[in-house]
Amino acid sequence: MSRLLRLSVIPVVAVLAAAGVAFAPSAHAQATRYEAETAACEGTIDSNYSGFSGSGFCNPPNRVGAGVQFTVQAGSPGTFTLGVKYANGTGVNRPAVLSVNGTVVQSAVAFEPTGAWRHWGITTASVPVQSGTNTIRLAAVTADGLANIDYLDVARAGSSTLPASFQWSSTDQLIAPKPDATHNIVSVKDPSVVYHNGRYHVFVSVVNTNQSYSLAYLNFADWSQADDAQLHFLDTTAIGTGYKAAPQVFYFAPQQRWYLIYQVGNNVAYSTTTDIGNPRSWSAPTRFYSGTPQIVLDNMGNGQWLDFWIICDTVNCHMYSSDDNGQLYRAQTTVANFPNRFSTPIIAMQDSNKFWLFEGANVYRLGAANEYLLLVEAIGEGRRMFRSWTAPSASGPWTPLADTKENPFARHNNVTHTGTRWTNDYSHGEMIRSGIDQNLVISPCDLQFLYQGMNPNSTGPYNLLPWRLGLLRQTNSRC
Ligand code: GCU
Ligand code: CA
Numbered sequence: 001m002s003r004l005l006r007l008s009v010i011p012v013v014a015v016l017a018a019a020g021v022a023f024a025p026s027a028h029a030q031a032t033r034y035e036a037e038t039a040a041c042e043g044t045i046d047s048n049y050s051g052f053s054g055s056g057f058c059n060p061p062n063r064v065g066a067g068v069q070f071t072v073q074a075g076s077p078g079t080f081t082l083g084v085k086y087a088n089g090t091g092v093n094r095p096a097v098l099s100v101n102g103t104v105v106q107s108a109v110a111f112e113p114t115g116a117w118r119h120w121g122i123t124t125a126s127v128p129v130q131s132g133t134n135t136i137r138l139a140a141v142t143a144d145g146l147a148n149i150d151y152l153d154v155a156r157a158g159s160s161t162l163p164a165s166f167q168w169s170s171t172d173q174l175i176a177p178k179p180d181a182t183h184n185i186v187s188v189k190d191p192s193v194v195y196h197n198g199r200y201h202v203f204v205s206v207v208n209t210n211q212s213y214s215l216a217y218l219n220f221a222d223w224s225q226a227d228d229a230q231l232h233f234l235d236t237t238a239i240g241t242g243y244k245a246a247p248q249v250f251y252f253a254p255q256q257r258w259y260l261i262y263q264v265g266n267n268v269a270y271s272t273t274t275d276i277g278n279p280r281s282w283s284a285p286t287r288f289y290s291g292t293p294q295i296v297l298d299n300m301g302n303g304q305w306l307d308f309w310i311i312c313d314t315v316n317c318h319m320y321s322s323d324d325n326g327q328l329y330r331a332q333t334t335v336a337n338f339p340n341r342f343s344t345p346i347i348a349m350q351d352s353n354k355f356w357l358f359e360g361a362n363v364y365r366l367g368a369a370n371e372y373l374l375l376v377e378a379i380g381e382g383r384r385m386f387r388s389w390t391a392p393s394a395s396g397p398w399t400p401l402a403d404t405k406e407n408p409f410a411r412h413n414n415v416t417h418t419g420t421r422w423t424n425d426y427s428h429g430e431m432i433r434s435g436i437d438q439n440l441v442i443s444p445c446d447l448q449f450l451y452q453g454m455n456p457n458s459t460g461p462y463n464l465l466p467w468r469l470g471l472l473r474q475t476n477s478r479c
Contacts, residue, residue, distance in 0.1 A: 030370060031083070031155040031393045032072075039152070040069040046148070049087060049118040051344055057087070057150040060140065067096070067139030070152045074129040082125045082136065083153035083397025084109075085346065086146075089117035094147045096138040100127045109138070111147040112350060115298025120150060121347030124397050126157060155392045157399040161369050161444040162390065165407050167476040168415045168449075173422055174226045175218070175469040177206060183233050184209045187467040188216070189452040190246045190307075190360075190428045194276070194436045200226070201276050202450070203247035203260060204469070206233070211463035213245040215262060217279045223471060232279040239271050239282050246307050246360075246428070249276070251436040254335060259438075261308050266292045268308040268321070270339055286339075288319070293344050301325040303354065307428070311363045311372075311394050312338065312438040318394045320361045320374075321345065326354035328361055328376060330395060335438075348396060355379040356387075360428040363394060364442045367434075373442070374398050375409055377428060384427035385411035410449060410472055423453025423470065445479040448472065 033053075037045045041058035043066065049057075060066040074080065088094050088111050095108035105127050114121045127136065136154075140146045177185040183206065190205040199219045206216045218229040235241045239260075248261040257272045260282060269285035296305045303324030310319050317338045319331045329345035351357035360377030374389040374396075388409035389398035402409045410426040429451035435441045449472040458465050 031153045031391065031395075031397060034070045034072060034152045034154070036068055036070075036149045036151055039071070041149075042066050042068065049148070051087075051118050051120050051346070052150045053085070054151065057148045059148050060146045062143065062145035063140065064143055065139050066145050067137055068146065068149050069135055069137040072129070072134045072136050072152070072154055074131055074134055074156075076131050078129060079157040080127055080129050080154045081157045081391075081397045081399040082127060083155075084111075084123045084125075084138065085120055085150040085153075086111050086114070086123060086148060087117050087120050087150070088113050088147040089115070089119070090144065092144065094144050095141040096146055097141055098125055098127065099135075099137045099139070101130065101134055108141055112352075114347060115295055117148060119295040119298065119344075119346075121350060122396065124349070126399070153397045155397050155399065160390050160401060161366050161371055161478075162373065162401060162447075163476060163478050165402050165476070166388075166409055166414055166447075166474060168410055168472040169475050170415050170417045170423075170453075171223070171471045171473075172417075172419045173453075173468040173470055174223055175202070175204075175229075176227060177466075177468075178231045180231075180233070183214075183235075185216075186464055187452075187454075188231075188469055189467040191450045191452065191469055192248045192430050193450050194249055194251070194433060196251075196276060196436050199277070201249065202226075202469075203249050205245040205247065206231075207463055207467075209464070211461065213243050213463075214241070215239060215244045215247050215260075219277060226469075234279060234282065237280050237282055238284040240284065244269075244285075248309055248430075250310070250438050250440060251276075252312075252338065253437045254338075259310075259339070261310055263306050263308060266305060268305075268319070288339065288342055295345055295347070296321075296323055296327075296329065299323060299325065299327050299347065301354075307359045307361060309361050309363060310438070311365070311440045313365075313394050316394070317342075317438065318363070319345070320348065320363055322357075322359040322361055322376070324354065324359055326351045326357050328357055332395070338438075349376075349398060360386075362430055364431055364433070364440045365394070366390075366442060366444045369444070373401070375431075380405045380408075380411065383412060384425035385409075386426060410451070415472060416475075422455065422468075424456045425453050426472070427452045427467070429469070446477045447474040 035054035036058035043060035045056040047056040098106040215234040220229040271282040273281040300323035328349040330348035331345040386409040387403040432448040
């Protein structure tokens with residue numbers, strides 16, 4: 001989920017912002033980007049580390065108070081979510097005072113180490129704005145100065161097409177493992193699903209008694225038939241044997257073919273087919289990267305690089321991934337270049353508690369609105385759950401929606417069961433989409449989420465846990 005390439009296509013909004021055209025982000029508008037080289041940078045505009053956007057980044061001097069100030073337009077008063085792209089190649093946080101129109105909003109916004117000056121991350125914050133012109137200033141708290149600052153993205157927070165909290169009803173277990181003579185599997189997990197030509201097509205990870213992961217596929221017309229569907233083991237196809245896990249499937253319309261994206265140990269790979277219903281038709285794996293990118297190696301600690309997720313807008317394809325160590329990464333390429341030339345990932349979101357931003361990220365576009373939904377799996381008190389954010393573009397900046405234990409996207413406290421409560425874990429899965437293509441559109445009404453759960457009394461090593469699939473149906477739809 002890595003090679004460093006300057007992005008050849010600059011989003012239109014960024015070009016216009018750089019040209020000094022003022023934009024006023026409103027509900028569901030695009031995020032607006034302000035490049036640091038067009039802001040008031042109390043230092044130099046440098047370009048000696050790759051991975052920046054525009055023509056350079058602001059390098060403020062190493063002293064207390066040194067900073068960078070952006071002039072940002074707002075059409076009306078409200079709250080903006082800020083996404084600041086930065087690099088901090090040192091080993092320590094470089095906190096900043098964040099002020100808006102001269103008033104301190106946050107006294108120490110964290111700019112945690114990114115591992116190297118050519119490795120970039122995003123810090124987010126929420127600020128009040130007034131109608132018209134606003135100054136947004138970041139100033140160094142310590143004598144180390146600020147991080148190097150590449151740009152500021154701003155988006156208006158609030159007024160989501162989704163409700164601010166969620167209620168769900170879960171089915172019983174719908175899909176259980178079906179071992180055969182050569183696949184002694186103990187679980188089905190990590191589902192990806194599309195509904196196409198009257199059938200659900202579901203791709204899953206399966207794990208055997210030797211704790212080995214591989215992929216499998218099933219299709220069926222209705223959930224009531226899901227558990228009777230034949231499980232096709234994809235290790236007997238060109239996808240091959242060896243570690244494979246966490247599939248994602250979508251139809252890439254520009255090339256008129258299906259893509260299956262999955263983990264292959266320290267890398268991410270894809271296979272393609274023109275016939276999703278024929279499991280033998282997938283191509284052999286092709287890796288996206290030459291190896292695990294350095295930024296991931298620098299940040300993953302004892303975690304691993306995993307759970308790759310691709311969503312495209314009209315210009316770019318974005319690849320999200322996690323490291324089980326508190327980082328959510330995002331890389332990008334153009335739709336025209338897909339599946340090649342994905343950039344070095346940046347850290348799209350970070351949490352010092354790795355369990356709170358753990359893995360299993362999904363991003364969807366919400367209907368026709370220019371609104372995107374991000375889900376990330378967390379572990380709260382030992383149980384799997386999902387947190388959620390929204391943004392006006394597939395790349396953020398992400399505003400919290402339902403992201404706490406008290407108000408989660410999905411957790412045992414907002415899920416009832418139609419039968420026995422067979423699980424307390426709501427783990428790795430995906431929404432039922434309204435389309436099949438690379439835009440990953442879901443309807444904001446009557447959400448449904450296919451997930452992995454397990455008997456709450458299960459114990460033992462993680463890889464032998466008895467995961468099964470169930471379906472959450474939203475019971476508090478707004479529409
Ligand atoms: C290095 C690095 C700069 C950075 C500076 C700092 O000199 O090359 O890009 O700004 O460290 O510590 O702030
Ligand atoms: Ca500096």
